[in-house]
Amino acid sequence: MKRILITGANGQIGVELTPYLRKIYGSENVLATDCREGSGIVSEGGPFSLLDVRDGKAFSDLMTSFRADALVHLAGILSATGEAKPQLAWDVNGNGTFVALECARANSAAVFFPSSIAAFGPSTPRRDTPQDTLQRPTTIYGVAKVTGELLCDYYHLKYGLDTRGVRFPGLISYEALPGGGTTDYAVHIYYEAVSKGAYTSYIAAGTFMDMMYMPDALEAVVRLMEADPSKLVHRNAFNISAMSFEPGQIAAEIKKHIPGFSLSYDVDPVRQGIAESWPDSLDCSAAREEWGFSPRYDLALMTADMLRRVGGKGR
Ligand code: NAD
Ligand code: SER
Numbered sequence: 001m002k003r004i005l006i007t008g009a010n011g012q013i014g015v016e017l018t019p020y021l022r023k024i025y026g027s028e029n030v031l032a033t034d035c036r037e038g039s040g041i042v043s044e045g046g047p048f049s050l051l052d053v054r055d056g057k058a059f060s061d062l063m064t065s066f067r068a069d070a071l072v073h074l075a076g077i078l079s080a081t082g083e084a085k086p087q088l089a090w091d092v093n094g095n096g097t098f099v100a101l102e103c104a105r106a107n108s109a110a111v112f113f114p115s116s117i118a119a120f121g122p123s124t125p126r127r128d129t130p131q132d133t134l135q136r137p138t139t140i141y142g143v144a145k146v147t148g149e150l151l152c153d154y155y156h157l158k159y160g161l162d163t164r165g166v167r168f169p170g171l172i173s174y175e176a177l178p179g180g181g182t183t184d185y186a187v188h189i190y191y192e193a194v195s196k197g198a199y200t201s202y203i204a205a206g207t208f209m210d211m212m213y214m215p216d217a218l219e220a221v222v223r224l225m226e227a228d229p230s231k232l233v234h235r236n237a238f239n240i241s242a243m244s245f246e247p248g249q250i251a252a253e254i255k256k257h258i259p260g261f262s263l264s265y266d267v268d269p270v271r272q273g274i275a276e277s278w279p280d281s282l283d284c285s286a287a288r289e290e291w292g293f294s295p296r297y298d299l300a301l302m303t304a305d306m307l308r309r310v311g312g313k314g315r
Pocket of ligand 1: 007008009010011012013014033034035036051052053054073074075076077078092096114115116117167168169170171172177178179180181183
């Protein structure tokens, strides 16, 4: 990657990935785009353009004029919002990804595509979910993610496009709030632990999901995109995760820092249903073996850092 165009750069991942890539590749070589104006971190640290990824002409023109050799395609509608607005979710996540791949093909650009644990469904093996397994997701978000994974494989096979990607677990971070997903509780809990000393979880006790701290996600993107292609057997849709926990476990870790912290439950049937359709824990051996995926943060390290960072924001 030398000149990178990022879509959906104002979201939870983009506000951190954009400056991270600018630091590595040079500010002028990373063009951030989004369909909305967003945070100063993204628009003031280097070039920024408004772009709706469904507008193929504007998308391709930008790729060409910027001379992008890589596309990091983050624009999307997350799982819970997707269930509230399935037609919009398909339009952005399904059609938008097709447009993105066509623009990359026209410009011979490499592609990073962020799939998700949502690409799995209730019939997928729940524990130690294999890299290659049954994928029959029951959310529109998951349907579009499987489609994106397959399209990325197809564009590589058919056109030789350098497509690569991971299945992100729930990402936990402090620069921007998450954008309407099912795993968001694992971010909100830290904010409310700091501001109120209490949190009411919409996810039920005992519901495990894979998670990862944002610094490990940023590192994984660059490591995969810079990996020796001859070592990549899978290329796309690598399972990656750093930890798996249920709400009670994250609360217990928070209590080590805030002893009076209390967790209660008011379960949201929609997000609970989505969570129950996803795996409990992924097998990430393919990512480790093929490109050296090795996350640094476990639940204890992440919790200490999150509480320090979120606490620091209030001062
Ligand atoms: P987010 O919701 O925080 O941000 C998405 C961004 O996309 C927003 O800034 C939004 O304005 C933009 N967007 C929406 N529709 C658009 C359109 N039509 N054209 C251009 N931009 C548009 O999401 P995120 O957490 O930053 O996730 C980025 C990508 O990573 C998504 O594809 C998501 O599915 C995937 N992912 C995220 C997680 C996670 O936990 N954050 C986990 C797995 C996969
Ligand atoms: N964090 C995302 C969501 O919950 C997973 O893809 O939608």
